[in-house]
Amino acid sequence: MPITNLNNVHLSNDQVETAKNALSLLESSLQEININLSADDRQKYGSINEQNKLFVNKVYDFHRNQPELEASEVDWSEYERDFISRQNYENLIARLESLTTKLKNAKILHDFDNYQAALTDYAFTAYKAGTAASGYEIKQNELKQFFAPVAKMPSKPSEGINK
Known part of the structure; x- marks a missing residue:
């Protein structure tokens, strides 16, 4: 029996909306540097x-x-602002990348769960289509397009061998 339901944690609609609003706020607050x-x-x-x-x-x-050793040709106040901005952006990027990795990991588990459940449903559909239950043959025909055809094995050992 396959392992299923690897991730049973689901965000509520309110949590999804809160996250979307937070992303919108982040996007608008960073618009100036876009x-x-x-x-x-x-x-x-x-x-x-x-x-x-x-x-x-x-x-x-x-x-x-x-500071007595610095080049007078450099705008040092701009250098400092650039330096601080670099650090701030690097910290934000690291946090966003960490969050992205966590979201991808959660999504991977949900994808896996969905795929396993879909395979179970397809196996059930194939079983029911074999019993001539109404509607299942149409469903099976629609779903089997997602699977590569199985190559037929030669019935005799000499068949399929190039001479």
Whole structure:
């Protein structure tokens, strides 16, 4: 017997609406920074790698602790705002990615449960169609399109062998 109902936790309609409203609020609060980059722009500007993040952090440390050594050509107030924004976005992204993973995990279990129940229903439909119960043959014909046809085995060992 297959394992079913791996996830029996379901959000209420109120919880779904609250989550949707929270997402709408989040989307509107982040609207100001909503910038669409083209694929070329993403490639051109890209995300700085870990080594370069360490470099940016070290320059920030020098700026904060030994400002007499900083280049006058850099707008340091903008540098600080960018630095803080980077940290804020990175923290938000990490939380959102964690939430996304949790939602995907829950969805996977519900998908599995639905598929197992659908297979059970299909097996029952095939059984009932075999008994000529009314309506089941039509249902079976509609559902069997989702399954690949089974290859027939040759009846004699020599059949199906290329000579």
